[in-house]
Amino acid sequence: MSIQVTRPSIPALEEYVEEIKDLWDSRWLTNMGAKHKQLEAELIKYLDTPNIALFANGHLALEYAIAAFNLTGEVITTPFTFASTTHAIVRSGLTPVFCDINTDDYTIDVNKIESLITKKTSAIIPVHVYGNVCNVKEIERIAKKYNLKVIYDAAHAFGVTLNGVGIGNFGDASMFSFHATKVFNTIEGGAVTYKDKNLSQVFDAMKNFGTTSEGTIEYVGGNAKMNEFQAAMGICNLRHVDKEIEKRKLVVDRYLERLSNVKGIKLCNPQQGIKSNYAYFPVVFDGYKLTIDEVFEKLKKENIFARKYFYPLTSQFKCYRGRFDSNKTPVAKYISERVLCLPLYADLVLEDIDMICNIILK
Ligand SMILES: *Cc1c(COP(=O)(O)O)cnc(C)c1O
Secondary structure (H helix, E strand, O other): OOEOOOOOOOOHHHHHHHHHHHHHHHOOOOOOHHHHOOOOOHHHHOOOOOEEEEEEOOHHHHHHHHHOOOOEEEEOOOOOHHHHHHHHHHHHOOOEEOOOOOOOOOOOOHHHHHHHHHEEEEEEEOOHHHHOOOHHHHHHHHOOOOOOOOEEEOOOOOOOOEEEEEEHHHOEEEEEEEEOOOOOOOOOOEEEEEEOOOOHHHHHHHHHHHHHEOOOOOOOOEEEOOOHHHHHHHHHHHHHHHHHHHHHHHHHHHHHHHHHOOOEEOOOOOOOOOEEEEEEEEEOOOOOOOOHHHHHHHHHOOEEEEEOOOOOOOOOOOOHHHOHHHOHHHHHHHHHHOOEEOOOOOOOOOHHHHHHHHHOOO
């Protein structure tokens, strides 16, 4: 028996089989079929956003969002994130300019954004990291002042709301990931929610080789379509996601009960006005009796796999050697060297959480 850091939520096999039966009749397996359309409509409702485009995965969703806004030059972002955020910027021919993060919620430090803006800056790509919400109001003010686009990496923030407003409504666009390890999954999958409805033609065409109608290719697009089996998994999982999030809350509550107010253990405080999705449980070991490596190894010896998430910073990746200076984002560097994400998924039972906490506290 082992406990992984995460475990995908899936429907009962019978439910999925029932959902994909139609596909045997229709033989319509991909290219924006009935399941794709249905999932789009249901997600517009669930996320409470005016426009959405589904993609094969979250990373491509982000690359296509960058393409849709014709960004150029430099993009301000944070290095305390998954590889995808930085890679999407670099793979689009743009230069990431790394801004530091807050000490409490690990999202972009809005007080440090303006000093990084140059004539070449075209956008800000902040990350709602761990489902913690960025200071969207201040980011909007800065973006307006300097005429910048804002694309949120909301891969961790499915279902999160700010003062009752769906998180996908902020900025010009937001990217969601529906990867197996995320709160809501379509096996692999992702989406972009966006403000400007004129972009719907762009997204629909771009992900299908630039095709606007049969024989008419208006964009240099690629292939990033979500297929019908992915969409069917999404339709099933969406029926259960609220219940899954409630179960995640119980896990987080138990962790909080056990690990709050322990000297040298720092947890994220709940944010004001936020309905959380309980996506991750990051713990920062800072002055604790054990180092992060000691905690990690002790858990591993019991077949419990926590994750150094996010370590290293994306700016420290081997592929970017010599290009960025991680000392320019000291808070991000400090946190990344001390943070561990503990196992968290809907079906994690209280006994296992207690076992994990006992190992850490012993
Ligand atoms: C998962 C993730 C992505 C990429 O999503 P995929 O669906 O795996 O391609 C991007 N950014 C962050 C922060 C993520 O956690």
